[in-house]
Amino acid sequence: MYLWMAKGRVKVFEGRCKSCGLCVAACPMKVLRISERINDKGYRPAEQFKEGCIACKMCAVTCPDVAIEVFRIDEV
Amino acid sequence: MKEVRIFERPRSMADVTTHYCPGCTHGIAHRLVAEVIDELGIQETTVGVAPVGCAVFIYNYIDTDMYEAAHGRGPAVATACKRIRPDLTVFTYQGDGDLASIGLAEVAHAANRGENITVIFINNAIYGMTGGQMAPTTLLGQKATTCPLGREAKVNGYPMRVAEMLATLAAPGYIARVSVAKPKFILEAKKAVRKAFETQIAGKGFSLVEILSTCPTNWGMLPVEATDWLVEKMIPFYPLGEFKVPE
Ligand SMILES: Cc1ncc(C[n+]2csc(CCOP(=O)(O)OP(=O)(O)O)c2C)c(N)n1
Ligand code: SF4
Ligand code: SF4
Ligand code: SF4
Ligand SMILES: [Mg+2]
Numbered sequence: 001m002y003l004w005m006a007k008g009r010v011k012v013f014e015g016r017c018k019s020c021g022l023c024v025a026a027c028p029m030k031v032l033r034i035s036e037r038i039n040d041k042g043y044r045p046a047e048q049f050k051e052g053c054i055a056c057k058m059c060a061v062t063c064p065d066v067a068i069e070v071f072r073i074d075e076v
Numbered sequence: 077m078k079e080v081r082i083f084e085r086p087r088s089m090a091d092v093t094t095h096y097c098p099g100c101t102h103g104i105a106h107r108l109v110a111e112v113i114d115e116l117g118i119q120e121t122t123v124g125v126a127p128v129g130c131a132v133f134i135y136n137y138i139d140t141d142m143y144e145a146a147h148g149r150g151p152a153v154a155t156a157c158k159r160i161r162p163d164l165t166v167f168t169y170q171g172d173g174d175l176a177s178i179g180l181a182e183v184a185h186a187a188n189r190g191e192n193i194t195v196i197f198i199n200n201a202i203y204g205m206t207g208g209q210m211a212p213t214t215l216l217g218q219k220a221t222t223c224p225l226g227r228e229a230k231v232n233g234y235p236m237r238v239a240e241m242l243a244t245l246a247a248p249g250y251i252a253r254v255s256v257a258k259p260k261f262i263l264e265a266k267k268a269v270r271k272a273f274e275t276q277i278a279g280k281g282f283s284l285v286e287i288l289s290t291c292p293t294n295w296g297m298l299p300v301e302a303t304d305w306l307v308e309k310m311i312p313f314y315p316l317g318e319f320k321v322p323e
Binding site: 009020021022026055058060065069070073074 | 101103263292
């Protein structure tokens with residue numbers, strides 16, 4: 001499917017997350033989920049629970065609360 | 077191994093938590109406006125006009141100078157600001173209750189005069205802030221507190237296609253409809269918001285971007301369901317695209 005895939009990871013600012021799940025639905029690699037933790041607003045924040053992020057930014061693009069930062073990991 | 081940050085909060089988006097419901101796509105529309113302001117380097121020279129509606133607190137979220145207009149009167153306030161200070165970039169951000177009911181005259185006349193302002197119009201097919209009443213944009217059959225059995229053309233009239241309506245006028249420079257329901261639509265929406273601001277900066281007159289947006293709370297849906305409903309029900313009635321582009 002992909003000839004070349006970037007490697008990445010995301011950072012979720014848990015205090016900002018409202019557990020809407022839009023990022024989980026948007027991730028083509030299915031590496032995000034809603035965690036069991038509860039943040040100070042009473043929401044269960046999203047988390048990256050496994051490797052495989054391709055740094056496509058789809059999760060961050062769709063997060064209404066700008067709670068996600070995306071990093072590309074370069075092998076140099 | 078080196079890590080490069082490739083997505084972060086735009087500078088023009090204040091580092092605060094919004095009051096919006098979980099999954100409400102107002103937040104995405106805000107971020108697109110902030111990203112475009114950053115990209116065009118106009119944070120210090122932009123003035124926004126906040127609406128009455130759920131986005132009333134946008135002045136706490138977009139980090140530029142801001143006015144708060146009376147309900148629906150954003151385009152009139154923006155007209156005054158832009159005419160006095162044509163060097164500034166002036167935008168309004170308005171919901172469909174604000175723009176298409178109580179404020180329909182203001183936006184239509186500002187468009188018809190070709191005021192050199194940008195209007196960001198959030199069509200979520202409902203009055204969000206006041207608890208889910210029918211808007212001019214509510215779809216036929218869609219339930220709202222003021223049409224509990226669903227909107228009926230005979231009683232309530234037809235949903236209003238604002239972008240197409242305003243595109244019949246001679247003066248406007250740029251009019252488009254986009255959506256923020258899914259990532260691929262969001263990327264297109266960003267391009268339209270940028271074009272609208274560029275139209276103003278080039279002095280090419282009135283620009284408006286209608287953004288189809290969700291209101292999970294008053295639609296009675298989970299956030300992801302709401303984005304699916306928007307794609308399945310709203311886009312067929314409210315086609316995406318550009319209706320007017322600058323010559
Ligand atoms: C003069 C006046 N009339 C009515 C209201 C009540 N009111 C507040 S917000 C609103 C409509 C909000 O809907 P919309 O503009 O679609 O914004 P949304 O919350 O959906 O983003 C109304 C009618 C008001 N505040 N002022
Ligand atoms: S950047 Fe892409 S692959 Fe990585 S978590 Fe986000 S959506 Fe998934
Ligand atoms: S889209 Fe944003 S707010 Fe929603 S669950 Fe994901 S990180 Fe949280
Ligand atoms: S009521 Fe609707 S439009 Fe208002 S914040 Fe909640 S989801 Fe968004
Ligand atoms: Mg509305």
